[in-house]
Amino acid sequence: MPDRPIRFLIVDDIAENIMALEALLRRDGLVVDTARSATEALELMLQHDYALAFLDVQMPGTDGYELAELMRSTERTRGVPIIFVTAAEMDEARRFRGYEAGAVDYIFKPIDPVVLKSKAEVFFRIGRQAKDLQRQRDEMQDIALHRDRAMAQLKAHADNSPLAFVTLDRNLCVRSWSKGAERMFGRPAGDMLGMTATAAGWLDEQGAALLTGWLDSQQDGVPRFSAEISLDHADIGPICCEVYGSVLSEGLNRQSLSLQVQDITERKQSEEVRALLIGELNHRIKNTLANVQAIARQSLRQSGSLPEFETSFGGRLQALARAHSILSDATWASAPLDQLIDDQISSGTLDGDRLRRDGPPVELAPDTMLRLALTLHELGTNAAKYGALSVPGGIVHIAWRLEGQRLVLTWRETGGPAVTAPSRMGFGMTLIGAAGGGDAAAVSADWNPDGVVWTIRLTDGVTRLAGQAAAAEALVGQPVIRASTLEGARVLLVEDEPLVALDLRYELEDAGATVTGVARSVPEAMAAARNGPIDLALLDGNLKGEPVDEVAALFDSLSVPFCFVSGYGRENLPQGFDHAPLIEKPFRPDTLRTILTALLARGVPDAAE
Structure with a gap:
């Protein structure tokens, strides 16, 4: 290494000779070791590396020639250059023996300082170059080692x-x-x-x-x-x-x-699923808000006072919120009917000691669960006010059975006051009827004097029935004269949420329009559109999970102005119908009227253009 000095070795049995040689060789970067015998010399050569050895030829015991032969026989000392120092005249035999023993040169006594220094300088430089080469070799080995290690690490990282x-x-x-x-x-x-x-x-x-x-x-x-x-x-x-x-x-x-x-295939799929879920979440939230809006408006319409409104609206809202909690626990997949009934008991709507229930384990889809939650709340509230739960000893029986793909649920009250049919249908009765998904035939009441019996038939949400979309057919006949304002306009509602449809109907009828019908599935909407006449249509973003592209296309082919009423954003609605305005749920009545009036005034482009 560069900080390690060059070493020479002087071997002579006479101290004065050693001192003289040492004085002549002294210089920076050079260390001169001395030995008085062959044994001392060999011990030093085992400890240090020497660039040059000066050996006195005439020494007692082992002479210079013999020491040189010993050095050449050992691996460690074999490469050390040797210069013999002698005062004797050299004949050819002695000279040959010296070179044969491994000498590279001779110096004769008395020593010429110039000759000694010039010869020593050669081996000093050779020694320094050897050390430089050794240092460079070590550095190159370190570099190669680091390179190999780095390459191995890089390859391991790349492979793994x-x-x-x-x-x-x-x-x-x-x-x-x-x-x-x-x-x-x-x-x-x-x-x-x-x-x-x-x-x-x-x-x-x-x-x-x-x-x-x-x-x-x-x-x-x-x-x-x-x-x-x-x-x-x-x-x-x-x-x-x-x-x-x-x-x-x-x-x-x-x-x-x-x-x-x-x-990034999985990431792309996740992004698509996330966008779909966000759209579905927005749809569910806005549908829920639209339901709350409808409950608030209709409760207000049919309440005699603010305290009565607060009681009815608060109870219905709590029933809806608890049903949402049940569905959240079930990750909005489905939830047991028994759990919904237990929730009505824990909230105080039903008395568990006066309730009898019987039926197989069933699970309800989210939309069906939410509607039935409001229905059971209304039935329990009515029973506590006027029916079996309003007097001691009254009993409520809830029984359900499966008939093929349909669930039939019966609410029967016994032991209560005498029952008479109500003189008018309030909003509570409308909410009970909404349990069937808007199908009037799905919910029926038997006003038996001994106790009312409600029968609710559920198809959607128990076993879902796939709707078959009919092909769009253009009407052939005389041109249809359409209304240009809401007053007297014939409007078709295409909406699968019964409460939202009810709220839309009230708003349209308050504006002077006539609701010709409410379609809750794609086939119903197609049939209602073809059976017209219709001045205007309100179209939900999807019907029970089914896309409404065919319905929108049919409206365009019939030149029926329509708008979307949906919790979805425009990106999740059928494409190619940008001319149809979007009314987002929950809606404001004034916004609804403004958009529909403008839509009637401008109509839609003719499909043939």
Whole structure:
């Protein structure tokens, strides 16, 4: 190493000779060791590395020649240069023996200082160069070791990384293909190396044009790029990938492209699902708000006082909120009917000691659960005010059974006051009727003097029936004269939420319009549109989960102005109907009237244009 000095060794049995040689050799960077015998010399040579050894020829015991022969026989000391120091005249025999023993030169006594220093200088420089070479060799070994370790780490990272590492040359020929690339694309390196990415089928023409553009860029430094590219998997076809590229220069007009590739197929699918879920969440929230709005308005319409409104509205709102809690616990998939009944008991609407229930375990879909929650609340409230639960000893029986794909639920009261049919249908009765999803035939009441019996038939939400969409057919006949204002306009409501439909009906009728019907499914809407005449239609964003594209197309073909009434945003509605306004749930009555009046005034473009 550079901080370690050069060492010479002087071996002589005479101290004065050693002192004289040492004085002549003294210089910076040189350490001179001395030995008085061959034994001392050999011990020193086992401890230190020497650039030169001066050996006195004439020594008692082991002489200089014998010591030289011992040095040449040992691996450690074999390479030490030897200069013999002698006062004797040299004949050819002695000279030959010295060189044969390993000497490189002779110095004769009396010693000429100039000759000694010049010869010593040669070996000093050789020794220093040897140490420099040794240092450089050690440094190169360290560099090579670090390089090998770094390459091994880089290869391990590349092979174990979830990313694919690929290197392409200027012609997009594959020069490296990591284990991650093999896993990601199902293509072994042997099939890819040396092939152009396009010829191998991994990269399409659009992707090749993009990567070529990266290579042709004139940015300073090391240009870096990123893009989403479709790359081919050997087994499943194109997959969506995020690609990060660096353009590396390899000399004049020579470039390579280092790529790091991430498979983002799952992320893209998650983004699509998230967008769908957000749209569905918005739809559910706005539908819920529209239901609350309808409950508030109708409770207010039919309440005699503010305290009566507060009691009726608060109870209905709490019933709706508790049903939402049940569905939230069930992640809005479905919930047991028994749990809904238990909730009515815990809230105080029903008396568990005076309730008898019987029926198989069933689960209800969210929409059905919410409607039935309001229905049971109204039935329990009415029973506590006027029916079996208003007197001691009264009993409520709730029984249900499955008839094929239909659930039939019976509410029967016994032991209460004598029952007479109500003189008018209040909003509470409307909420009970809403349990059937708006189908008037699904809910019936038997006003038996011994106790009322309600029968509710549920089809949706127990076993869902897929609606069959009918093909749109244009009406043939005389031109239809349509209204231009809401006063006297014939309006078709296409809405599967009974309370929202009821609220819309009241608002339209207050504005002077005539509601010709309420369609709650795609087939019903198609039939109602074809059976007209209709001046205007209000169309929900979907009907029981079924898209309404065919209904919207039929309205356009019949030149019926329509608008969407939905909790969905425009991006989740049928495409191609931007001329149809969107009224978002929950709606304001003044906004509803303004939009519908403007829609009637302008109509819709003729489908044939």
